[in-house]
Amino acid sequence: MKQKLLISSCLIGNNVKYNGKNNQIDLTSLEKKYTLIPFCPEVEGGLPTPRPPSEIVSQNPLKLINNQGKDVTKFFVDGAEKCLDLAKKERIKKALLKANSPSCSNSFVYDGTFSGKLVKELGVTAKLLKDEGITVYNENEIGKL
Numbered sequence: 001m002k003q004k005l006l007i008s009s010c011l012i013g014n015n016v017k018y019n020g021k022n023n024q025i026d027l028t029s030l031e032k033k034y035t036l037i038p039f040c041p042e043v044e045g046g047l048p049t050p051r052p053p054s055e056i057v058s059q060n061p062l063k064l065i066n067n068q069g070k071d072v073t074k075f076f077v078d079g080a081e082k083c084l085d086l087a088k089k090e091r092i093k094k095a096l097l098k099a100n101s102p103s104c105s106n107s108f109v110y111d112g113t114f115s116g117k118l119v120k121e122l123g124v125t126a127k128l129l130k131d132e133g134i135t136v137y138n139e140n141e142i143g144k145l
C-alpha cells in the first residue's frame with residue numbers, strides 16, 4: 001500500500017490561491033510512490049477565493065493581516081487545526097507544502113510589510129504539523145521524498 005502524502009491543494013492544480021489561480025507542479029513521480037491527500041488551509045479555514053493576500057505580522061502572539069489591514073489570524077489558525085486533524089485521522093507522516101506561503105511554507109514567509117521581503121519562518125499550518133512530528137517539504141525539495 002502506498003504511503004500517504006499531504007499536499008498543498010494549489011500544487012495539484014486546484015485554483016485555491018489568493019488570486020484564484022494555482023501552483024501546479026509535475027506530480028508524475030510522486031503519484032507512483034504516494035497517495036496524495038490535498039488540502040488548502042486558507043480555504044478550509046473559511047477564507048474566500050480569490051482573497052486579498054495575507055502576511056504574518058507577529059509570531060508571538062500570532063497575528064496575520066491581509067493587505068487591506070484586516071486581522072485574519074482566526075482563519076489561518078482554524079485552517080491549520082483542520083489540517084492537523086486530517087493528518088492525524090489519515091496517519092500522515094509527511095507533507096509537501098507550498099514554499100513562501102503564510103500557511104504552508106516550511107522555510108520562509110513574507111515579513112508582514114507587504115514589500116516582498118522574506119524572513120526565515122514557517123507558515124502557520126507548516127509549523128503546527130512540524131510541532132506534531134510531521135515532516136514538511138516544499139516543492140523545491142521533491143527529490144527528498
Ligand code: SF4
Binds near residue numbers: 009011098103104
Ligand atoms: S494556503 Fe497553502 S494550499 Fe492554500 S493556496 Fe496557499 S499555499 Fe496553496
